[in-house]
Amino acid sequence: MPLMKSWVDSANAPDTDFPLNNLPYGSFLTGDGEAHCGVAIGDAILDVTALEEDGLLAVADQDEVLIFGDWTEFMALGPKVWARFRTDVTALLAEDAPDPVTLAAYMVPQIGTRMVLPFEVREYTDFYSSKHHAFNVGSMFRGPENALPPNWLHMPIGYNGRASSVVVSGTDVIRPNGQIKGPDDDVPRFGPSRRFDIELEIGAVVGQPSSGPISVAQAFENIFGYVLLNDWSARDIQAWEYQPLGPFQSKATATTIGPWIVPAAALEPFRASTPERENVLLPYLREPEPMLYDIALEVGLTPDGGTETIVSRTNYREMYYSAAQQLAHHTVSGCPMRVGDLLGSGTISGPDPHQRGSLLELSWGGKEPFGIEGGTRSFVEDGDTLTLRGAALGDGYRVGFGSCVGTVRPAVKLPEE
Numbered sequence: 001m002p003l004m005k006s007w008v009d010s011a012n013a014p015d016t017d018f019p020l021n022n023l024p025y026g027s028f029l030t031g032d033g034e035a036h037c038g039v040a041i042g043d044a045i046l047d048v049t050a051l052e053e054d055g056l057l058a059v060a061d062q063d064e065v066l067i068f069g070d071w072t073e074f075m076a077l078g079p080k081v082w083a084r085f086r087t088d089v090t091a092l093l094a095e096d097a098p099d100p101v102t103l104a105a106y107m108v109p110q111i112g113t114r115m116v117l118p119f120e121v122r123e124y125t126d127f128y129s130s131k132h133h134a135f136n137v138g139s140m141f142r143g144p145e146n147a148l149p150p151n152w153l154h155m156p157i158g159y160n161g162r163a164s165s166v167v168v169s170g171t172d173v174i175r176p177n178g179q180i181k182g183p184d185d186d187v188p189r190f191g192p193s194r195r196f197d198i199e200l201e202i203g204a205v206v207g208q209p210s211s212g213p214i215s216v217a218q219a220f221e222n223i224f225g226y227v228l229l230n231d232w233s234a235r236d237i238q239a240w241e242y243q244p245l246g247p248f249q250s251k252a253t254a255t256t257i258g259p260w261i262v263p264a265a266a267l268e269p270f271r272a273s274t275p276e277r278e279n280v281l282l283p284y285l286r287e288p289e290p291m292l293y294d295i296a297l298e299v300g301l302t303p304d305g306g307t308e309t310i311v312s313r314t315n316y317r318e319m320y321y322s323a324a325q326q327l328a329h330h331t332v333s334g335c336p337m338r339v340g341d342l343l344g345s346g347t348i349s350g351p352d353p354h355q356r357g358s359l360l361e362l363s364w365g366g367k368e369p370f371g372i373e374g375g376t377r378s379f380v381e382d383g384d385t386l387t388l389r390g391a392a393l394g395d396g397y398r399v400g401f402g403s404c405v406g407t408v409r410p411a412v413k414l415p416e417e
């Protein structure tokens, strides 16, 4: 599919994340401090809450849907409404749209506009589904022969995370305190994490509820869209706490998501297959068609007052399991899924060293610090800003995710310290 032209000039630039082909969903604060739903186009945001209020855009036949300022109610209306809305907004913004002058009054510049969470995160589940990431981490701790746990090639491994600590891009992240016991310590100590890290992930936003098992094909249909996701992780806290029930406090500090939900429909031209399987998957996990996407990803690290270094470049198509497989697996126990459930892909690493999606891997457990502009890093330092970016690359255009940004601030001092 070529670039679809818009009357919004900035949407036709080859380097914009937000051409007419994309139309991602976000929520922003108006001048009055009210949250409105917006659709990104070029360097602007179309205020669709105001359009609906003024009767210029009908989302549903009955009540106003976008009045709450986030996309939860809209998602609940289902794929037919999602498709019709996308068609309507495309028509409003297309080159040959009937009334650009009226619509221009509903445009807000992206620069200087504060974004908020675009949906109510009901629950958050995080997976561990990039083989290169699992192999790297397993190699560090158990050696390359036993790197992948025996279950790994048979199912997507995950854990139930915290919805309460999911924050939108731009929110500062406070370095966590916790219990830490290194291999040479006799007893655990309490204090700030010294191995605080990022995880480059894509989050799938569940847009339709289910109760009981659903197929991979149904799971694919139930996914509304995708966001950039940084799953902040305290490696030292995790190493001590995770046995036998998995990560707990080490992953509960914050998970930053990008402000824009890129609709599954916008990613259609970029579908990709999961890799060859070492084992035949059980039937409930088999994909009837390619359900992964080709999305180029990168991580930038900017020290306090310094210059950004791109420390990783990888691709979402490196995943071993797609979000549809993860969602289908999530439901087989009978686990109900709700509108607004968020599924993290797991850290996305590629086969080459520069494609690693966490600092743990980039510095090989802290043993091989890597260079950045003006210094080196093993883990995240106070004042560092981490920026994730992503885009599916078309012919002369990109379907982008914007950026997912977080700056790390010093740990809270506790009274007894």
Ligand code: CA
Pocket (backbone or CB within 6 Å): 126, 127, 199, 201, 231, 344, 346, 347
């Ligand atoms: Ca993770």
